[in-house]
Amino acid sequence: MIRVKKVSKRFSSIQALDRVSLQVNRQDIFGLIGPDGAGKTTLMRIICGLMPPDEGQVWIMDQAPGEIDRQNLGYMPQRFSLYPDLSVRENIEFFGSLYSLSRKVIRSRAEEILEITGLSPFTGRLAGSLSGGMKQKLALTCALITRPALLVLDEPTYGVDPQSRQDFWRILYQLNHQGMTIMVSTPYMDEAELCTRVAFINQGHILACDTPQNLKAPFSQRVLEVRIPSQDPRLFDNLEEVEDASFFGYKYRLVVRDGTRGQKAVQSYLAARGLAGVIEPVSPAMEDLFVIMTGRDD
Numbered sequence: 383m384i385r386v387k388k389v390s391k392r393f394s395s396i397q398a399l400d401r402v403s404l405q406v407n408r409q410d411i412f413g414l415i416g417p418d419g420a421g422k423t424t425l426m427r428i429i430c431g432l433m434p435p436d437e438g439q440v441w442i443m444d445q446a447p448g449e450i451d452r453q454n455l456g457y458m459p460q461r462f463s464l465y466p467d468l469s470v471r472e473n474i475e476f477f478g479s480l481y482s483l484s485r486k487v488i489r490s491r492a493e494e495i496l497e498i499t500g501l502s503p504f505t506g507r508l509a510g511s512l513s514g515g516m517k518q519k520l521a522l523t524c525a526l527i528t529r530p531a532l533l534v535l536d537e538p539t540y541g542v543d544p545q546s547r548q549d550f551w552r553i554l555y556q557l558n559h560q561g562m563t564i565m566v567s568t569p570y571m572d573e574a575e576l577c578t579r580v581a582f583i584n585q586g587h588i589l590a591c592d593t594p595q596n597l598k599a600p601f602s603q604r605v606l607e608v609r610i611p612s613q614d615p616r617l618f619d620n621l622e623e624v625e626d627a628s629f630f631g632y633k634y635r636l637v638v639r640d641g642t643r644g645q646k647a648v649q650s651y652l653a654a655r656g657l658a659g660v661i662e663p664v665s666p667a668m669e670d671l672f673v674i675m676t677g678r679d680d
């Protein structure tokens with residue numbers, strides 16, 4: 383569906399993308415996961431043909447981005463500007479008219495999408511007075527008006543409350559189930575778990591690209607949960623074997639360089655400090671993988 387080959391983009395001194403290659407298959411929910419400034423928006427803009435790459439190529443449905451039928455591609459930018467003084471329905475109608483869709487087609491599609499996104503009761507409300515989550519759903523509705531085969535969403539759930547985030551993902555699953563291919567960027571690692579395939583991006587580089595399951599497999603023994611009577615969040619800061627430590631008040635979650643060696647090192651480290659407790663390997667979460675791949679940053 384999307385093929386990106388060795389795409390680079392530079393903004394003066396910043397290398398926003400450095401020879402990025404990836405492939406999005408038909409009916410993927412493909413997650414582009416990375417922190418602020420990783421290059422997500424730049425890559426999505428290039429994919430959608432809104433900006434040329436310095437080098438490299440992009441194909442969407444076997445065509446260059448500038449050549450594809452715009453109706454096949456739905457794009458929801460990171461900062462979508464809805465018209466705050468137009469109602470929900472008026473925003474949708476305006477958006478549909480940009481694609482020269484007839485009023486009748488817009489109306490019937492809008493009904494259908496409003497139903498899916500749960501906005502039907504609010505069609506008369508001004509966009510400016512919607513909650514953050516509802517604004518995002520309206521932006522999605524507008525991006526869906528052409529019934530695109532491919533939907534590209536740039537951080538659609540950023541800053542949205544947990545319930546609305548869940549609703550949003552339920553909608554994405556439903557659309558995907560109907561055959562839509564979705565590429566979505568997010569800084570939230572828990573959302574990476576919801577994707578069928580994931581690319582981790584950091585500082586313009588793709589660190590890994592695979593299914594969540596395959597990405598986790600090599601790291602199955604490298605995450606340890608430690609329950610000990612200590613409240614010191616920096617307890618493991620100086621232990622060489624530990625790549626990252628998170629403190630949750632009643633437990634620690636450690637990413638170690640090697641499962642067996644790490645477990646032993648933690649054991650003797652705690653024993654030397656007179657701390658006894660439970661150390662057990664747990665399955666890695668996406669967040670752990672990202673930490674492992676980016677390495678310890680101190």
Ligand SMILES: Nc1ncnc2c1ncn2[C@@H]1O[C@H](COP(=O)(O)OP(=O)(O)OP(=O)(O)O)[C@@H](O)[C@H]1O
Pocket residue numbers: 393394396397398416417418419420421422423424425460569
């Ligand atoms: N038009 C531009 N001019 C100059 N620098 C830019 C421009 N667009 C992006 N950058 C820089 O390129 C890098 C990648 O930016 P990009 O917006 O693609 O990241 P992102 O992953 O979308 O980040 P965020 O999560 O904050 O949206 C950043 O360092 C950013 O400051």
Ligand SMILES: [Mg+2]
Pocket residue numbers: 422423424460536537
């Ligand atoms: Mg961005």
